[in-house]
Amino acid sequence: MVNVRARVPFKVGLKSNIPADLLSFNGLESGKEHVAVIFKDADKTSAPLVRMHSECLTGDVFHSSRCDCGEQLDETIEKMGELGGIIFYLRQEGRGIGLYNKIDAYKLQSEGMNTYEANNHLGFGDDLREFGEAAQMLKALGLTDIRLVTNNPKKIRELSENGINIVEVVGTKAHVKDGNESYLKTKASHGHHRFNFES
Numbered sequence: 001m002v003n004v005r006a007r008v009p010f011k012v013g014l015k016s017n018i019p020a021d022l023l024s025f026n027g028l029e030s031g032k033e034h035v036a037v038i039f040k041d042a043d044k045t046s047a048p049l050v051r052m053h054s055e056c057l058t059g060d061v062f063h064s065s066r067c068d069c070g071e072q073l074d075e076t077i078e079k080m081g082e083l084g085g086i087i088f089y090l091r092q093e094g095r096g097i098g099l100y101n102k103i104d105a106y107k108l109q110s111e112g113m114n115t116y117e118a119n120n121h122l123g124f125g126d127d128l129r130e131f132g133e134a135a136q137m138l139k140a141l142g143l144t145d146i147r148l149v150t151n152n153p154k155k156i157r158e159l160s161e162n163g164i165n166i167v168e169v170v171g172t173k174a175h176v177k178d179g180n181e182s183y184l185k186t187k188a189s190h191g192h193h194r195f196n197f198e199s
């Protein structure tokens with residue numbers, strides 16, 4: 001049974017000025033230290049904005065040119081600071097293959113493979129992530145109805161299959177920059193991500 005272990009206030013964002021609460025959990029069977037960040041007590045509102053963000057050390061911390069993860073996280077923090085919402089930061093680095101394997105995949109991508117071909121070449125599926133524990137954490141907060149911030153149909157499908165009612169899907173912007181355009185286009189064409197490349 002998943003339940004909240006601790007809830008502490010902190011301030012986040014590029015200027016460390018956006019108030020939020022940081023939560024840890026008991027009972028996560030994977031042993032992964034997933035956390036939630038709650039803005040404006042959104043867990044006490046009906047159908048809050050929720051983002052299920054998968055760990056990306058290279059993007060989230062270093063704002064790597066290879067992906068859009070850090071920009072998506074910054075965008076979501078800003079938005080939820082205004083509108084309220086909850087970010088679950090899921091420790092599923094590299095779409096579940098881990099950091100070192102992701103770096104191996106980057107090496108293959110530098111030699112010409114796309115993001116999915118590189119995973120497959122290393123013996124992994126396209127995406128090893130699972131969102132069952134994410135659903136359990138939502139339920140631990142008393143939430144089953146959410147507005148999900150994503151462009152990824154896999155997240156919508158898996159959360160729904162785990163008893164979460166997604167009343168609305170809210171896309172993120174397409175954060176195109178030098179270095180990540182073909183990564184984003186591959187996610188759209190092969191992974192069926194719904195990007196709005198105009199915004």
Ligand SMILES: Nc1nc2c(ncn2[C@@H]2O[C@H](COP(=O)(O)OP(=O)(O)OP(=O)(O)O)[C@@H](O)[C@H]2O)c(=O)[nH]1
Binds near residue numbers: 096
């Ligand atoms: N294996 C692998 N993982 C990558 C690569 N680039 C980024 N990632 C990982 O992909 C994941 C991105 O996850 P999310 O931020 O949840 O985004 P998403 O699945 O694209 O879906 P949305 O942003 O919700 O639309 C993170 O775990 C990154 O570490 C790559 O080239 N190879």
Ligand SMILES: [Zn+2]
Binds near residue numbers: 056058059067069070
């Ligand atoms: Zn990334």
